[in-house]
Amino acid sequence: MSVDGARVAQSAVGLRRPSALRRGARIALLTPSSPSNLERLGVGIDALRFAGFEPVEYASARSRGTHLRHLSGTDAERAHDLRSALLDPSIDAI
Secondary structure (H helix, E strand, O other), X not given: OEEOOEEOOOOOOOOOOOOOOOOOOEEEEOOOOOOOOHHXXXXXXXXXXXXXXXXXXXXXXXXXXXXXXXXXXOHHHHHHHHHHHXXXXXXXXO
């Protein structure tokens, strides 16, 4: 299929759309790459709460990084947070 002359791939068979989040849904906050902007993080947390969600902060969300300033923590720390959120059955979104 093409759109405006560009080729667009068809959706994979079996791909499912996730359910919409409901009030009270727990949303994991973490940074798998660069450190977050702490001022904007606070505003985002307030917005999530205002929308009726429960933000769940992981350590990497506020981590200022290591000797590599462009990363929010070590590879192991960032991977740990992501893995923990993915495997936590109480987390509804990341």
